[in-house]
Amino acid sequence: MTMIAASRHAAPVGGSEPERLLWMYRTLLRIRAFDERIVRLFNQGKIAGALHSYVGEEAVATGVCANLRPDDYIVSTHRGHGHLLAKGGEMRRMMAELYGRVDGYCRGKGGSMHITDVSLGILGANGIVGAGLPIAAGAGTAIRLKGGDQVVACFFGDGAANTGAFHEGLNLAATWNLPVLFVCENNGYAQFTPQRMHARVPDLFVRAEGYGIPGASVDGNDVLAVSEAASAAVERARRGGGPSLIEAKTFRWYGHAINNPASNLGRDQAEIDAWKARDPIPRFERQLLDRGLATQADLDAMRAEVLQELEESIAFAEASPLAAPESALEDVYTTLPPGAEL
Amino acid sequence: MRELLLREALNEALREELRQDPRVFLLGEDIIDPWGGTFRVTEGLYTEFGPERVRETPISEAAIVGCAIGAALLGMRPVAEIMFLDFAAIAMDQIVNQAAKLRYMTGGQTSVPIVIRAAGGAGRASAAQHSQSLEAWFTHVPGLKVVMPSTPYDAKGLLKAAIRDPDPVIFIEHKMAYSTKGPVPEEDYVIPLGKADVKRPGKDLTLVATSRQVLRALEAAERVAIEDGYDVEVVDPRTLYPLDLETILASVRKTHRVLIVHEAARRGGWGGELLAQIVEHAFDDLDAQIIRVAAENTPIPFAPPMEEFVIPQVDDIVAGIRSALA
Numbered sequence: 001m002t003m004i005a006a007s008r009h010a011a012p013v014g015g016s017e018p019e020r021l022l023w024m025y026r027t028l029l030r031i032r033a034f035d036e037r038i039v040r041l042f043n044q045g046k047i048a049g050a051l052h053s054y055v056g057e058e059a060v061a062t063g064v065c066a067n068l069r070p071d072d073y074i075v076s077t078h079r080g081h082g083h084l085l086a087k088g089g090e091m092r093r094m095m096a097e098l099y100g101r102v103d104g105y106c107r108g109k110g111g112s113m114h115i116t117d118v119s120l121g122i123l124g125a126n127g128i129v130g131a132g133l134p135i136a137a138g139a140g141t142a143i144r145l146k147g148g149d150q151v152v153a154c155f156f157g158d159g160a161a162n163t164g165a166f167h168e169g170l171n172l173a174a175t176w177n178l179p180v181l182f183v184c185e186n187n188g189y190a191q192f193t194p195q196r197m198h199a200r201v202p203d204l205f206v207r208a209e210g211y212g213i214p215g216a217s218v219d220g221n222d223v224l225a226v227s228e229a230a231s232a233a234v235e236r237a238r239r240g241g242g243p244s245l246i247e248a249k250t251f252r253w254y255g256h257a258i259n260n261p262a263s264n265l266g267r268d269q270a271e272i273d274a275w276k277a278r279d280p281i282p283r284f285e286r287q288l289l290d291r292g293l294a295t296q297a298d299l300d301a302m303r304a305e306v307l308q309e310l311e312e313s314i315a316f317a318e319a320s321p322l323a324a325p326e327s328a329l330e331d332v333y334t335t336l337p338p339g340a341e342l
Numbered sequence: 343m344r345e346l347l348l349r350e351a352l353n354e355a356l357r358e359e360l361r362q363d364p365r366v367f368l369l370g371e372d373i374i375d376p377w378g379g380t381f382r383v384t385e386g387l388y389t390e391f392g393p394e395r396v397r398e399t400p401i402s403e404a405a406i407v408g409c410a411i412g413a414a415l416l417g418m419r420p421v422a423e424i425m426f427l428d429f430a431a432i433a434m435d436q437i438v439n440q441a442a443k444l445r446y447m448t449g450g451q452t453s454v455p456i457v458i459r460a461a462g463g464a465g466r467a468s469a470a471q472h473s474q475s476l477e478a479w480f481t482h483v484p485g486l487k488v489v490m491p492s493t494p495y496d497a498k499g500l501l502k503a504a505i506r507d508p509d510p511v512i513f514i515e516h517k518m519a520y521s522t523k524g525p526v527p528e529e530d531y532v533i534p535l536g537k538a539d540v541k542r543p544g545k546d547l548t549l550v551a552t553s554r555q556v557l558r559a560l561e562a563a564e565r566v567a568i569e570d571g572y573d574v575e576v577v578d579p580r581t582l583y584p585l586d587l588e589t590i591l592a593s594v595r596k597t598h599r600v601l602i603v604h605e606a607a608r609r610g611g612w613g614g615e616l617l618a619q620i621v622e623h624a625f626d627d628l629d630a631q632i633i634r635v636a637a638e639n640t641p642i643p644f645a646p647p648m649e650e651f652v653i654p655q656v657d658d659i660v661a662g663i664r665s666a667l668a
Binding site: 073075104105106107108109110114116117118119123124126127128131133134135136137138139140141142143144145146152164165167168169171172175176330331332333334335336337339340341342 | 405410416445452453484508584585
């Protein structure tokens with residue numbers, strides 16, 4: 001049973017507009033800072049495994065989660081650090097997980113690909129592309145059966161849109177009119193193969209029509225545009241209007257995985273540069289300054305706070321003990337009969 | 343005691359759990375009335391509990407299991423029906439990579455209390471895609487529990503235990519056993535997962551059989567009792583994982599001889615695992631080689647004489663007993 005805990009990082013849904021916008025800015029910074037730093041930590045040999053950087057895509061998780069209450073749910077992916085941070089995750093417990101320490105969210109059993117805090121309503125990050133969509137439909141089913149008004153935001157990539165689970169999950173959610181917001185983070189590439197080699201249609205939101213649900217395309221590097229689209233979809237789902245599909249077009253600055261440098265070779269440097277010029281963070285920063293919602297000094301102070309949070313998270317992780325090897329034998333089952341062998 | 347068909351016992355278990363626990367709901371293909379599933383296990387439940395708690399799904403096995411998982415993460419107790427066990431192949435990612443591992447991958451943050459019911463086994467001339475015994479696929483995956491009832495009494499008590507269990511349970515019903523009749527108490531009772539049952543006590547041979555082959559093993563045991571004077575002990579593990587190895591080993595220490603019977607293909611079958619465990623734990627107690635009676639290593643053929651040839655029959659078990667005691 002998922003127990004929803006309060007997080008000091010949770011989105012201030014229902015708060016004032018400046019409060020909400022500054023939360024978005026801070027969240028963009030937290031995701032960027034975390035996922036930039038783990039590249040360095042990986043190269044220093046401090047953390048291991050398959051790390052999938054979300055750098056460049058921060059506006060999608062931020063814009064969606066800005067509209068979610070603490071008791072709403074999300075379903076994440078292998079590229080899930082940003083989702084967890086945007087739903088209220090603690091950087092230090094995330095960092096401890098990447099270090100394989102006992103204070104990590106998953107006590108060292110999950111690592112980057114499965115990093116999650118179930119108490120924040122995050123129903124797992126997932127190493128299997130597309131697998132989250134039916135699970136999101138199941139969470140929506142439970143909400144319906146319990147008579148709640150929560151919603152589920154299900155993140156997945158362009159690759160997932162070609163799996164059978166995408167079809168089955170969307171069709172089920174549509175047929176049962178479930179409160180699920182399906183968010184396709186279309187970053188244009190599989191590991192390094194362009195999307196045009198995997199699908200005939202460049203726009204994946206059009207598939208919504210085949211399920212009889214609303215679909216929309218949005219600039220995934222514009223946090224306000226994402227938030228606006230998500231807001232409409234969340235409200236519709238909360239009112240009992242059923243699921244919808246949002247395609248956020250965005251771009252991954254780095255390769256598919258940090259430990260897989262070859263996965264950036266298939267991409268044109270000019271394309272990478274063009275997307276970097278559309279960096280969602282300075283873009284949003286200008287909007288905040290232009291609208292007088294913050295001064296440069298405010299933003300600099302926030303950056304310093306986020307940097308401090310990051311440094312503290314590394315210190316916390318490095319001070320936490322390594323998970324004992326034999327703890328690998330725990331958590332396979334919730335209960336076993338006395339004397340049963342694993 | 344009142345007697346019920348095995349499918350009626352399952353139906354009663356579902357009905358009682360639906361009545362007493364609002365977290366329980368069913369989902370699956372064609373499980374609604376008037377028929378209640380291909381094998382009529384859910385007959386009448388849609389009528390009693392309505393479309394919210396008896397949820398008719400599209401033909402989407404991955405979504406059925408994935409949906410059960412997502413609902414379980416929010417505290418529900420879903421019971422998913424996969425019409426034929428063979429169709430679990432379509433849902434394997436959700437079963438193996440999701441349900442079995444979510445608790446572990448999250449470091450114990452959550453449990454996944456789902457039951458996946460499915461009809462396995464051969465005997466209806468349904469050919470290769472509707473007749474398999476795939477239990478070894480699931481016993482091989484840490485994180486799953488695997489149940490195979492053989493009698494109406496066990497079916498009711500084990501299904502209720504599976505529904506109340508906090509972990510994912512694969513509950514395999516044998517389609518040829520649905521119409522077997524047996525005593526079933528009317529009251530609420532649970533048979534704990536991980537508790538074997540000695541279906542027939544004996545002193546000469548430990549015969550471990552699963553699912554429908556328990557029924558055939560009992561027939562074979564009666565025949566050799568009359569024809570050969572052998573006293574065979576038939577042990578039904580009932581749950582393949584968690585496994586009540588103690589009950590099996592206690593029998594082995596008494597009889598010193600073992601025959602394992604299952605309907606799955608011999609190669610990679612669960613019997614090989616059991617054989618290994620008996621050897622590891624009770625080698626010194628064995629007076630003879632352990633013998634396995636299992637299906638041939640072929641897909642299940644359509645034509646009834648071929649199907650019968652491939653699947654263990656009572657005659658095959660009798661021959662196995664004689665060979666084990668020779």
